[in-house]
Every structure is written in C-alpha cells, then in structure tokens.
Amino acid sequence: MTLVVAGAAAVYALRLADDCLVLSHRLAQWSSRAPTLEDDVALTNIALDLLGQARGLYARTAELDGTGRSEDDYAFMRGEREFINCLLVEQEIGDFAATIVRQLLCSTFQLAQWQALTTSTDGPVSAVAAKAAKETSYHRDHATDWTLRLGDGTDESHRRMESALAAMWPFTAELFESDAVAREAGALGVGPDPATLRPEWEGYIRRVLGDATLVMPESTWTPSGGREGLHTECFGYMLAEMQHLHRSFPGVTW
Amino acid sequence: MTAVEEIRSIAGAIPDPEMPALTIADLGILRDVRVDASGHVDVDITPTYSGCPALDTIREDVERCVRDQGFTDVTVRIVLSPAWTTEWMSEAGRVKLRAYGIAPPRQHGFDLTPLTIAVQCPRCDSTRTHELTHFGSTQCQAVRQCDACGETFPHFKEH
Numbered sequence: 001m002t003l004v005v006a007g008a009a010a011v012y013a014l015r016l017a018d019d020c021l022v023l024s025h026r027l028a029q030w031s032s033r034a035p036t037l038e039d040d041v042a043l044t045n046i047a048l049d050l051l052g053q054a055r056g057l058y059a060r061t062a063e064l065d066g067t068g069r070s071e072d073d074y075a076f077m078r079g080e081r082e083f084i085n086c087l088l089v090e091q092e093i094g095d096f097a098a099t100i101v102r103q104l105l106c107s108t109f110q111l112a113q114w115q116a117l118t119t120s121t122d123g124p125v126s127a128v129a130a131k132a133a134k135e136t137s138y139h140r141d142h143a144t145d146w147t148l149r150l151g152d153g154t155d156e157s158h159r160r161m162e163s164a165l166a167a168m169w170p171f172t173a174e175l176f177e178s179d180a181v182a183r184e185a186g187a188l189g190v191g192p193d194p195a196t197l198r199p200e201w202e203g204y205i206r207r208v209l210g211d212a213t214l215v216m217p218e219s220t221w222t223p224s225g226g227r228e229g230l231h232t233e234c235f236g237y238m239l240a241e242m243q244h245l246h247r248s249f250p251g252v253t254w
Numbered sequence: 255m256t257a258v259e260e261i262r263s264i265a266g267a268i269p270d271p272e273m274p275a276l277t278i279a280d281l282g283i284l285r286d287v288r289v290d291a292s293g294h295v296d297v298d299i300t301p302t303y304s305g306c307p308a309l310d311t312i313r314e315d316v317e318r319c320v321r322d323q324g325f326t327d328v329t330v331r332i333v334l335s336p337a338w339t340t341e342w343m344s345e346a347g348r349v350k351l352r353a354y355g356i357a358p359p360r361q362h363g364f365d366l367t368p369l370t371i372a373v374q375c376p377r378c379d380s381t382r383t384h385e386l387t388h389f390g391s392t393q394c395q396a397v398r399q400c401d402a403c404g405e406t407f408p409h410f411k412e413h
Binding site for chain 2 (some may be wrong): 038041042045046048049050051052053055056123124126127128130131132134135138141142
C-alpha cells in the first residue's frame with residue numbers, strides 16, 4: 001500500500017474526491033438500465049455532477065500532496081488500497097430501492113458537508129463546495145421524492161425499501177467517524193469534522209423516513225475501514241471494470 | 255476599442271456548444287478578460303455545473319478565437335469561485351433562450367427555496383405548467399409540461 005499524501009488537508013480532500021468518484025461510477029452503472037427514462041437521465045446527471053466535483057477535488061489534492069498527479073492518475077492508476085472513500089458509496093447498486101436509499105443517505109450527508117465546506121480556509125475546496133452545495137440539494141430532493149413514493153407506495157415497494165435500508169444502514173456509521181485527519185482538518189478550518197454533521201443528518205433522515213412510513217434502523221453492526229483503504233469485496237470488481245481501459249492501454253487518450 | 259474590450263466582444267460572442275442560440279456572454283460563463291503590459295491575455299471562464307462536459311469545448315473555442323484575432327499569447331483559466339448562478343444570465347440571453355424553446359430561469363433572489371413564481375410555457379405563454387422531471391437533457395435543464403397547450407418543454411432551472 002502506497003498512500004502518497006502530505007498532511008491532513010491533502011488526505012481530507014482526497015477522501016471527499018474518492019467519495020464523489022466512486023458514487024459517480026455506481027450511479028453511472030444505471031445508464032440505460034433505470035426503471036424509467038426520466039430516472040435514467042436523472043441518475044446519470046447526478047453521476048456527472050459528482051464526477052465534476054471529484055475532478056475539482058483531485059486537482060486540489062495534487063497541489064496539496066505535491067505529487068502533481070493528473071485527475072486520471074487518481075482515478076485510474078491507484079490500487080484498491082489507495083482509495084480512501086467510505087464503504088457506503090462503493091456498495092453494489094442493487095435494485096432501484098437500494099440506489100434510492102443510498103442516495104438519500106449519501107446526498108443528505110454530502111449536502112451538510114458541502115454547506116460547511118463553503119467556508120473552508122482552503123480556497124479551492126470552498127470553491128468546489130459552493131457549486132456542489134447547489135447541485136447536491138437537487139440530488140437530495142430527487143432521493144427524498146422517491147423515498148416518499150416508494151416507502152409509502154405499494155406493499156412491494158415498501159418491502160424493498162425496508163430491505164434496502166437494512167442493507168445500507170450499517171455503512172452510515174463510518175460517514176461520521178472522527179480520526180486524526182478529521183480532527184486536524186476541523187482545527188485548521190479546512191472542513192468539518194464529520195462527527196459534527198451527524199445531528200443535522202439524523203434529523204433530516206428521521207423526518208423523511210417517518211413521512212415515508214419507514215422506520216429508522218438501530219445501529220448494530222458498524223463496519224468501517226474505507227478511510228484507511230480497507231474496502232468491501234465488491235469494490236475491487238468495480239475498480240477492475242472502471243480502470244480496465246487505462247490499465248490495458250497506459251496513457252491512452254481520445 | 256481597447257484590447258480588453260475587443261477580446262471580450264470576440265470571446266463573448268462564442269456560442270455555447272449545447273445551446274448554440276446563446277453566447278457564453280449571455281450565459282455569464284465569460285467572467286473576466288485581462289491584458290498585461292507584455293500583451294499576455296488571460297481569459298477566465300466558469301462552468302455552469304461542476305461536471306459540465308461543454309466546458310472543455312468552450313475553453314478551446316475561446317483560445318482559438320482570441321488567437322485568430324491576433325492575440326497569440328493567451329491563457330484560458332477555469333475559475334470556480336464565485337460559483338456561477340443563473341442570476342448572471344443576461345436579459346438578452348433570457349429572451350434568446352425563450353425564443354429557442356427553453357423557459358428561462360426565474361429571477362428575483364433565488365435562494366434554493368421552493369419558488370412560487372410560475373414558469374411560463376415558451377410556446378403559448380401560459381403560466382399553468384408543471385414539472386415532469388427535474389433532470390433533463392443537460393445538467394442545467396429540467397423538463398416541464400404546459401397544462402394549456404400540452405407541449406413538453408425544457409426549463410433552464412434556477413441555480
């Protein structure tokens with residue numbers, strides 16, 4: 001494992017970037033497969049927003065870690081252990097309910113995070129955040145609308161939402177984990193310590209789930225390790241597919 | 255005309271690749287033009303959305319047009335801050351957008367809270383329209399339908 005980083009600000013920016021890229025790729029997997037044409041367009045639009053956010057953050061990480069790597073280097077030339085995204089974003093897309101539940105959980109977290117990051121002492125990060133906050137509010141609206149519709153829908157849609165929530169919920173604990181990097185970033189004013197975002201996130205999720213006739217699960221099993229490069233089994237397969245072209249034809253452009 | 259004004263008018267007249275009825279000046283994408291004592295030109299452009307795929311094309315178009323006009327030493331920079339907003343779209347841009355069949359974004363201090371101002375159908379001017387989907391053919395557009403004439407139309411959503 002070669003985690004090339006220099007200081008908390010670089011690691012912090014890379015975490016944000018990896019979350020965006022990996023979630024973007026998972027959403028892009030819906031392209032041509034979503035249940036309706038509108039949602040095919042919606043999910044890939046959201047994927048494109050996330051990809052743009054990731055690009056801005058990789059560019060900033062390259063300045064902070066001093067490696068001068070390109071955006072493509074971060075996306076395509078790192079191994080699984082070098083990605084420091086959270087485990088929630090890498091989980092397989094599952095059925096539409098699973099994707100919607102993950103979008104609700106992730107976009108609510110990211111919106112709170114972007115809003116806090118708009119006042120980051122790191123100028124380029126706050127610039128990315130100012131745009132991303134607007135975009136992510138649309139992502140959260142989309143996930144909220146579908147959560148209400150599916151949760152408070154038919155017996156089948158309700159059952160699927162319940163089972164998606166049970167599957168995704170354990171991975172939410174990691175979003176709010178605090179560690180040395182998070183604390184230092186918080187102290188430097190680079191960005192919020194994720195632990196501080198939990199009350200706002202929980203308040204919103206509890207309200208939407210309640211309106212959707214769904215029950216907020218209890219936290220029991222709380223897997224983590226993504227921030228240290230330790231991922232779940234499905235992630236390696238995703239990277240293999242995502243990086244295939246660049247690995248097969250190094251330096252390829254088109 | 256000063257060099258800055260000349261470059262601003264050349265670069266500003268470049269059409270947006272995805273909405274060619276509008277120029278990048280109409281959209282508020284062209285942010286700044288500077289010329290230093292040595293004749294070096296800096297042009298700042300800003301994306302509408304973070305992942306906007308048109309931006310690379312716009313950057314190349316700006317560079318080529320400014321060079322073709324004789325300003326060979328030019329750098330086009332992409333700036334993210336302050337973040338682009340539909341409030342920067344010019345009045346001329348709104349008129350062109352509407353004529354092109356896209357309902358322009360609503361104005362008046364948009365702050366991401368739900369708006370009560372109606373979106374007008376660009377075809378029949380009715381204010382009775384409803385949103386079909388928030389995400390359309392490009393990142394900046396939603397799709398709406400007119401309750402009066404039945405037409406489905408894109409809406410450049412407030413941002």
